[in-house]
Amino acid sequence: MLRLSELKLPLDHSAADLEVAITQRLRLAPGELRRHQLVKRSVDARRRGAISLVYCLDLELEGGARRRLLRRFAGDPHLRPTPDCRYRPVARADGSSEALRPVVVGAGPCGYFAALLLAQMGWRPLLLERGKVVKERTADTFGFWQGRRRFDPGSNAQFGEGGAGTFSDGKLYSQVSEEPAYIRKVLEELVAAGADPDILTLHHPHIGTFKLATVVRGLRARIEALGGEVRFGQHVVELLLEDGADRRLAGVRLADGTAITTRHLVLAPGHSARDTFQMLHGLGVAMEPKAFAVGVRIEHPQALVDLARWGEAAGHPRLGPAEYKLVHHCKGDATAGRSVYSFCMCPGGLVVGATSEEGCVVTNGMSQHSRRERNANSGLVVPVTQEDLAPYGQPGGEALAGMAFQRHWEQQAFRAGGGDYRAPAQWLGDFLAGRASQEAPPEAVEGSYRPGLRFGSLDGCLPDYVLEAIREALPVFARRIPGYAMEGALLTGVETRTSSPLRLQRHPTRLDSLNTPGLFPAGEGGGHAGGILSAAIDGIKVAEAVALSLCEPALPGTPPHSTARP
Template sequence: MKKSFTLQLSPEEAYDEANFKLAVLKKAGLKPDSSNTFARQTRRSIDARGRKVLVNVEAELFINESPGSLLDHLPEYHQVNQSDPLIIVGAGPAGLFAALRAIELGVKPIVIERGKDVRARRRDLAAINKEGIVNPDSNYCFGEGGAGTYSDGKLYTRSKKRGDIRRIMEIFVYHGATEEILVDAHPHIGTNKLPVLVAKLRESILQAGGEILFETRVEDFILEGNEIKGVVTQSGEKIKGLGVILATGHSARDIFHLLQDRGILIEAKPFALGVRIEHSQNLIDRIQYHCAVDRGPYLPASAYSLVQQTDYQGKQRGVFSFCMCPGGFIVPAATAPGELVVNGMSPSRRDSKFANSGMVVSVELEDLPQYRKYGPLAALHFQAEVEKKAWEMGGKSQVAPAQRMVDFVNRKVSSSLLDTSYQPGLESVEMREVLPDFIAARMAIAFKGFGQKMKGYLTNEAQIIGVESRTSSPVRIPRDKESFEHPQIKRLFPCAEGAGYAGGIVSAAMDGERCAEKLIAMYVKK
């Protein structure tokens, strides 16, 4: 017999297995020592709106019955080594999930990745952290697993396609993720665990007969009339297939330039730019959980989500938190020498003493009149110039420019900076010399508003670190709304973040699956 319950529990009951089972048995009217019973959570979310933190839980109790798996979907990966190939450029979540979906549909994927495999990437990440050396093909953005692998592993998405989301989550669980990601309202794998899962995704592709080519950079397209037949790599090798799924991520600027040079339609796209802001995790916990000292042993490190509309020079723009990383670290995410970019990540335990979040301002194309001469690459050139300025202000290394939060609002250079999770180090500067006026002015307005929404958030015990500029692609590669095919070039399927159609691991994976389905439906003979 299975019974389902909706419960409101204390953290001690929700996050301790023994206490949770006792709470469920009590709700069911059963004795604490009832035998042949099994209780599990199917959904869990924290409600910290009141003075007392509660956890909303959906639970199942099995009495004299095996609970079975939480998985509804078990993928079937066919042998495809003899099938016609399709080409996938990029081995981020979009590329990997496109490849797995192609295999399910009986088509061989050839995945081309400019970076290294997930394990080999670590040496290049160490080099940028410790020595400030940026490898333009292997860094926090490029390499197997894409940008998300070593920058957090958050799986939360605002997409409304709940069935598709569940499917992506279950594929992660099938490849070794804990079933907790099916339960938590804001699931998270962690940057220390995601690389293992990425390697297992790769193994599924290879075992089924797919191919993955690492350290292979696409430098040209094979075009015949208005059709793409394949790609050309840096070695001059020509790789042909049924079609090309372009899943290169938001930072592959060379691909955007290649598209423009080849006369393939692209468009400038609004994005967001700002900083990372770092508080102590204990401060954020005390604000969010209303605790006097610390959050205690049961509650996870607390997160926040903030948004503020700002009016500057008669224009309304949003300022919002982005990719909040409780118990996390700030990392250098540049993809080329001569630029400075920061991002955030959290390990699975979220046990760092720091909390950080992107804090960014919406940038519309009308905000960039002086960049119109660059056409569809206007926002990209703006983004690149701000990153170069940050690099210069930090001392022309991966040392990042920074300023205490209240000092920034008051236009005062900080006489000292706080401890930080950012390994290359910080340089105290006036961040208004790094950020464009319309960005800095809006952030100062928003910080005051955030201080009203979260008492204690606006403090000089927090610091801003710049720049957070890779929130999304500044370029869109257009595609048909129904077919997902490029409107000008047949058999070209722009995909996920780099094309402007997804943001984050789960939404990118979903888009990768859909692109594979669309390509195969159109060009694979039944």
Template sequence: MLRITELRLPIDHPPEALPAAIATRLKVPGKDISRFTIFRQSVDARRVGAPSFIYAVDVEVKREAELLQRFAADPHVSAAPDMTYRFVAQAPAGGLKTPRPLIVGFGPCGIFAALVLAQMGLRPIVVERGRAVRERTQDTWGLWRKNTLNPESNVQFGEGGAGTFSDGKLYSQIRDPQHHGRKVLTEFVKAGAPAEILTLAKPHIGTFRLVSMVETMRHEIEALGGEIRFEQRVADLLLQDDPAQPGMRRLRGVRLASGEEIESHHVVLALGHSARDTFAMLHEAGVAMEAKPFSVGFRIEHPQSLIDRARYGRHAGDTRLGAADYKLVHHASNGRTVYSFCMCPGGTVVAATSEPGCVVTNGMSQYSRNERNANAGIVVNVSPADFGGEPGDPLAGIAFQRRLEARAFELGGGNYEAPAQRVGDFLAGRPSTQLGEVVPSYKPGVRPTDLSTALPDWAIAALREAIPAFEKQIKGFSLPDAVLTGVETRTSSPLRMPRGDDLQSVNVRGLYPGGEGAGYAGGILSAGVDGIRIAEALALDLLAAEAGGQS
């Protein structure tokens, strides 16, 4: 098979146009093409009013070797890679003598680590501090509808992780030479996702579909011998010194908040970016970690129709294109970078706190993306130098986040409503006393106010400079009645747990930090890929220990 990329066609092209374009690119008669499949389809909307489809296709054609040689200098014609997933190991027929692998957290990283380990026959145990996804959904609605927060079961904690209550984006810019991302997408389709996620350049699923898919994947893990235990929070690690490596410790298991101890010499930490009490416990236990940069800002909402017109012109509303998105970056004069984050076409702004007395925003879309507003985080980069506290404190970023979230809680009235401001008022430096034509979607509700005290002065200055600059790319972006809602603080983990080439902690053998919480992913797809990589590394180490008779 050959892979051909960058085939451009108008959005209203007839079906026969694509095979004709393939034949033209390869300079062969159409009859020489046996078959083709679409590998990727994307929308190019850089020319306003003239969007087009861009295709990458895998083609079976006569004289492939000759064509590969002829197009050797063409970066858009190559041999199609083999993306078949192959397991690196399988459990011995008689089962394991060593303790079973343990996974802490059941978000995307934990799910895929557990699934792949189960498919290898290694029968993992999963402990998740939150509740199963159906119960968790009810708890989440409790905050959105009744201003009642359950700190252990919410947008951040519970089966499926934070990605369950999001746009369900399934794309990433990570390097993935082993095509683990294809394994993630294939498993999602098997669990009930639409097959189109295998070909769309920016696939997404939406919350309602994710709920049933997560349940299906859990059932497969259990059918393969895995065990998932909800409402089980890890309170401590069971460690011992490693006499063979001074300064190194070795993991022997975990202690739960209930007091129960689970023996395991191979533990995956798939915590997510909001497990702050667990991060503190790990720091106290001596697990290597360091503060890292992230970003903070607000959610901005516009009418989706405005974004559609700005991006697609006369084609706005065309069902073949769907709801338009955007990606924006501005380098402010004070040295900060402002950019759009987690853009949700046709979505809603949601309450995403996991701690009492805090307000946190995030964005979410359903599969249809047909809500009235578009929303995105408009965020500013922050670094450890901005956090305050003791120099070198790996938990300083958490304290920084908490201060902003507590201030947002106060500005919102102290009842989990969020502070909000019209864009026109924000740019003019005056408080909002009421909102305009754009109706904010945040539940449980918003309180018009002055957001200038919700973030540090340098962040406010950068945002006030960036929004008019974004107007040059998206006409209407600085719409006076557009709504800013605060605060967006959980863009990524505020810390990283360093790990070696074997994906184990640099100072605790048997501990595998992974996913968003450990600083190695930024979304559902990349977290799932990291979970697969960890499962493979863990399986090889575990089976080597099994073969060597280590206990």
């Protein structure tokens, strides 16, 4: 087959129009196009008065036409042979290995995909998750948001089956360039587990919260059907290491005292597993501080964003709710060198409580698959530097400074919200003017955050340099999205869990810990991914590394983690 890309058609085209456009673009004779298959569809909205859909298609052609086109379009990047994007496992268990069962910690996208790949390769992994199954976790989380249940530190928007991504927009795209075979593998497995097939073809696919709950149940069922095992309520509190300089992993200990023996542990705890990070630091596991960002959530009417992006085409059924992506490089005296950017933008979504610790307020964005809520929301965040974090670190504990920084400002927000998990909030006009919010301005956005809001000032909820950078950026963003700086837009604090504040260091090819062989840090919690797609791909890659380690006996005189790789 041949792959044709960058084929543009107007919004209101028909299926017949698409076929005509293919034949005209390639000057095909009748009968030469046997069939076409959609690979990807995106929107070109650079001209709001002439929005078009952009297609990438695989074409099955009569043999002579294929050869002719390859000659005629030689060197044209928009017509080329269809690439082979099939995923191929790197190793399989042969049934004769006496290796101990590999263990995976964490049932987020990274942990589930690591376990799924290990199961597909025949290694019968054991997956341990501290939280609850997604049905019970959803009841706990929504009950907390709605004021019907007390906050549960073990079952919330961060911990439990599906990980933090379960209560999000479920975006499946990444700014990190990954091999197409890995991307395709993740998307196909998600569809097999219950996701809509359209994620295979949309340029910016997403799943949505309720559908994500179905998908994670499907992933669990697939792992178990292949001989893997998933256990919930299993909180790993200690790594067991062999005596001697090698420090090789020997197993894990659970909160109930149970010890599980293993020599291969995929650690995918998520970016909020602070007690795990503290335990690993105490054991001397190699780690380093990592960049992250903090800020607020901003809400606008979704109709405002649709109009700014789509113009007169706003509301067209082929477009859906509009998204945006914004960045500003600061130039003010107090903010020079800093930047502000939109993070995890959720069209037609909700702002939700995402804390995992008592006495803290954390916000995040969430959308259902339909994205039909009245508001658009996004994080507006500012990266923090190592210099910013220095006052929060302890001697010898610099890698944990970011964690302490996050916790400090989350506790500040908890106090500003009234100490009952309401979030501090401020109207945008008041925020820019430097006054506390009391009465709602005309056309004020109705906030979606649950358990609720307490209006006042965001001063004191975040560092001054973060607030000043956001104040500088808002008028700039309004030049790109008219109405963005409307007085009644709503700012809710605080957004602090953009990514892990540290990285568990690992070997660049073996992917195990630099100083704890047998431990394979992975995903967002390990500091090696950001978002559902990249976390799932990292889970696959770590599973491959574990499988290779399981398949290859150590060379004479060398520790197992030094084994050569093909």
